[in-house]
Structures are given as C-alpha cells and as structure tokens.
Amino acid sequence: MKLIGENIKEYRIEKKLTQKKLAEKLQISHKYLSDIETGRRVPSESLIKKINNFFELPKSDEIKKDAAEYIVFKTEILREINKKNKVLSDIEQQIKIKKSQYEKLERTTGVRSKITWLCIETQKKIAENMTEIIATYNLADCESQKLTIPALKQLVFHLKNIEENLIKIINNDTLEVK
The missing domain is CATH 1.10.287 (Helix Hairpins)
Incomplete structure (x- = not known):
C-alpha cells in the first residue's frame, strides 16, 4: 500500500515536473510538498482535490486520503518517537x-x-x-x-x-x- 506522497511523486515524475515547479502550480511551498512526498505530512482534503484536478486523474485513479493508511503511518512515527525518547532518556x-x-x-x-x-x-x-x-x-x-x-x-x-x-x-x- 502506497502512501499518498508516493502517489503524488509518481504522478509528478510522469509529468516531468520538479518538486519546485509542482509546488508553484499547487500554490504551496516546496518544503511542504517535499514533506508530503516523503510521508512526513499528510495533505488536506482541499489540496488532494487540487492535485487530482491538476493531474486530471479519472475517479478510479484519484489520490485519496486513506484514514487507515494515515493511522498506520502515524503509529509507526509514534513508535519511532518513543524509541528516540527512550534513547534520549538514557543519555x-x-x-x-x-x-x-x-x-x-x-x-x-x-x-x-x-x-x-x-x-x-x-x-x-x-x-x-x-x-x-x-x-x-x-x-x-x-x-x-x-x-x-x-x-x-x-x-x-x-x-x-x-x-x-x-x-x-x-x-x-x-x-x-x-
């Protein structure tokens, strides 16, 4: 199962766009787009609609904000944070x-x-x-x-x-x- 950011990155590469160019077209910062593609941030519903419209995706291919995917991702992040906190506590x-x-x-x-x-x-x-x-x-x-x-x-x-x-x-x- 791909994260939202991975799908966006694939579509961006298919269109031969840099992150900077796509960010300009979506009217967001380059950093924010980078964070979405790497899975550090999840785009808002309105941004997902913008992305779907920009890439002119048919309904079957639309990028969707999958709640389950987000929960799994968030759980992994929290697990990593807890590990880092344990290491920090030991230090x-x-x-x-x-x-x-x-x-x-x-x-x-x-x-x-x-x-x-x-x-x-x-x-x-x-x-x-x-x-x-x-x-x-x-x-x-x-x-x-x-x-x-x-x-x-x-x-x-x-x-x-x-x-x-x-x-x-x-x-x-x-x-x-x-």
Whole structure:
C-alpha cells in the first residue's frame, strides 16, 4: 500500500515536473510538498482535490486520503518517537551520573588542592622560621645544629599526628559520601 506522497511523486515524475515547479502550480511551498512526498505530512482534503484536478486523474485513479493508511503511518512515527525518547532518556541519565561523578571529583580535588597549598605555605613558614632561629641563636656551627635535632624530631612527631588526623577525617568523609 502506497502512501499518498508516493502517489503524488509518481504522478509528478510522469509529468516531468520538479518538486519546485509542482509546488508553484499547487500554490504551496516546496518544503511542504517535499514533506508530503516523503510521508512526513499528510495533505488536506482541499489540496488532494487540487492535485487530482491538476493531474486530471479519472475517479478510479484519484489520490485519496486513506484514514487507515494515515493511522498506520502515524503509529509507526509514534513508535519511532518513543524509541528516540527512550534513547534520549538514557543519555540524560548518563549525563546526570557523569555530572555527579564530576562534581564529586571536583570537590575532592578542590579539598586536596587546598590542603596541598596549606602544606606548602606551612613548609615555607617553617623554613623561614628555621632560618630566622638559626640566625638569631647563632646555630651556624655544626655542634649547635646538632643540639636542635631533638626539637626538630618533636616537630616531625607533631606533623605526623596532624597527617594521621587528616587521613582519619578524609576516610570518614569518603565513607559518608558513598
């Protein structure tokens, strides 16, 4: 069973007309005629009468707007639309998941970045303070520097405690996020 548009196209080709020429003669747009021929649109009753008159079709060959044909066509289109909507829905769901993962990564890396910069700033301060302490207390000689080793070991001990506490905090945060 041919669609209305297929019949119109056959008659147009028989008369050796382009879509543009036929559209002009029927006083419709070229795009509208193209949509009718490809089955994207169904012509109105008045346009069907114009087409029948233009091609001078006998009653037996007249192009008719078959309701059943239109319903089948429309059902196929709706089926395709539903498939496309399903695909679109799946894509939207994937986008939501990726966005969530990205935001989580962004939050995590942002925190790490802040901690990294804090550590760098702390190291700079410690280095500046150590230089100042060495200069102030005249610890330039090797023997004086050896005397500072217990104080530095104490500082290392405190920094390790800070590191352990930060690791505990980070592990608790990641457990809550999951």
